Amino acid sequence: MDEMRRIRKALIAKSAGLVAVLYAYMLFILPKARERTPRIYYGPPSxxxxxxxxxxxxxxxxxxxxxxxxxxxxxxxxxxxxxxxxxxxxxxxxxxxxxxxxxxxxxxxxxxxxxxxxxxxxxxxxxxxxxxxxxxxxxxxxLRNEMITALTTQTHMKITTNPRFNPYFKDCIGAIDGTHVDARVPSAISAAFRGRKGVPTQNVMAAVDFDLRFTYVLAGWEGSAHDALILADALEKDDGLSVPAGKDYLVDAGYAARPGFLPPFRGCRYHLREYSRRNYPHDMRELFNLRHSSLRVTVERAFGALKNRFKILYNRPFHPYKTQVKLVLACCILHNWILQFGQDPHIPEEEELEDSSDKEDDDLEEDNISTAQ
The missing domain is CATH 1.10.472 (Cyclin A; domain 1)
Structure with missing residues (x-):
């Protein structure tokens, strides 16, 4: 017992000596060392x-x-x-x-x-x-929560002021579609990201209102993922896509007809380039598809403006895949921010998309329908 006390007293004495040495160093030696160190003075810009x-x-x-x-x-x-x-x-x-x-x-x-x-x-x-x-x-x-959101559920003036759309689409608040963005992924998982184009892409689903603003964006899915699967995932998320009661989104033939989503009639002509003055709609279904296509071109214009403005979405980026997903969301946020100040030349006109985007949609719809079957 006495031996333990002597050891404890010795340890206490050594600790006190160490504290005293450190205190003396900081009080006397360290200030003199700092005085000998040359100071850095900021001068004119180089x-x-x-x-x-x-x-x-x-x-x-x-x-x-x-x-x-x-x-x-x-x-x-x-x-x-x-x-x-x-x-x-x-x-x-x-x-x-x-x-x-x-x-x-x-x-x-x-x-x-x-x-x-x-x-x-x-x-x-x-x-x-x-x-x-x-x-x-x-x-x-x-800025995502305040920029990627629906501003209103009222019927847009593009519909209310046009007898071609009103009252047939009076409950539509926007359009939904997917687009493929080139991706750079490790070779071990690149097969899952290869879609019909043969290069790795990520499939991005977005909802767009008729002011060309993104109201919902879901990025990160593999390029081979089916559009209907991505939509189901967006509806199941806690903070995912929600459709107000009594309202609809325009979708293409790759999506199923369900409450809140309005696709065109299948088996009928749909795209604008398939119609002309001599080749007008022959029945009510073709007339509905024609007007549906004329209104849904809004989402194609939004995607066109996004890729025209931000070329990182049009080429393979030099960033990790997680950063690539964040970049898609960031570009959509910036797109909405810019639209607050008016439109600019990066936004394509509807006539520019009638041939190019419709042909691409034809291929996508054929792939989606065949996959669903």
Whole structure:
């Protein structure tokens, strides 16, 4: 017992001595070492900083240049930066402003640039550009709940003011369709992502209102997944797609007829290019399909505008697959943000989609119907 006490007292004495030595080091020796360390004084900007500021000021300079480089006009760009700054989603630093961080992100998603391609413009390291890219991607994703949502369930003016659609589609609040976005995945799982095009893609399902705004987006499914399976998954999710009572979404023939979803008649002509002044509809079913196609082209215009604006969705991206899924959602959010400030040349007209998109839909519907059978 006495031996244990002596050992305890010895340990206490050694601990007290160690604390005293550390205290003396921090009180006397460390301050003198700091005094000998040369201090860093900030001087005038270097030539690299001057070039960086010049390039950054040139990007949003002028509406045309801002639209070509950053894929949006000056007003939405600067208001988006101010929104991130006000909500503390992004912050200025002594090295980089919020405008520079957002410009890096927009150049990547707008032109599918690699990070090393931005080094001559921003004079930053690849690590710095990658870090800011992830921060802006997270900031854009935080706007999802307020940007990807249905603003109203009222009948749109496009229907109420057109006797071709009213009152036959008076309960329609939008259109639903899927699109394939090129994906880069490991070779071990690439077979599941290969659809009819033979290249890995992710199948993205989206609901669009008649203002070309995305009201729901589900990304991440393999390119070989059936559209009906993706729709079923969207309806089963807790925060998934919900159809208001008494309302409908226009869908193509790849989806089944069910409450809330209005497909065209099968076995009848459907696409706009199949009709003309000499080849007019012969019965009520063909007339319904013609007007259904004329109204559902809205979702094709939305997808066309999305891929025209953000080329990262039109090419194989240089990012992990989880990031690719987030990028699809981010591009849809930015698309809705830009539409608040009016339309721009990236949105295709309906006439431009009659031939190209309808032919693609024909192939997709044949695949979907054959798979369902």
């Amino acid at each position: 030539e690299r900083d001057s070039v960086r500021q010049c390039n950054l000021s040139y990007l949003p300079h002028g509406s045309t240049n801002c639209l070509n480089q950053l894929r949006m006009m000056r007003a939405p760009f600067f208001q988006l930066c101010n929104l991130f700054r006000d909500r503390a989603l992004l912050r200025d630093s002594i090295h980089s402003s919020v405008e520079e961080q957002v410009a890096m992100f927009l150049l990547v998603v707008g032109h599918n640039h690699r990070f090393r391609a931005l080094q001559p413009t921003f004079r930053r390291s690849i690590e710095t550009i990658s870090r800011y890219f992830r921060e802006v991607l997270y900031a854009v994703g935080e």
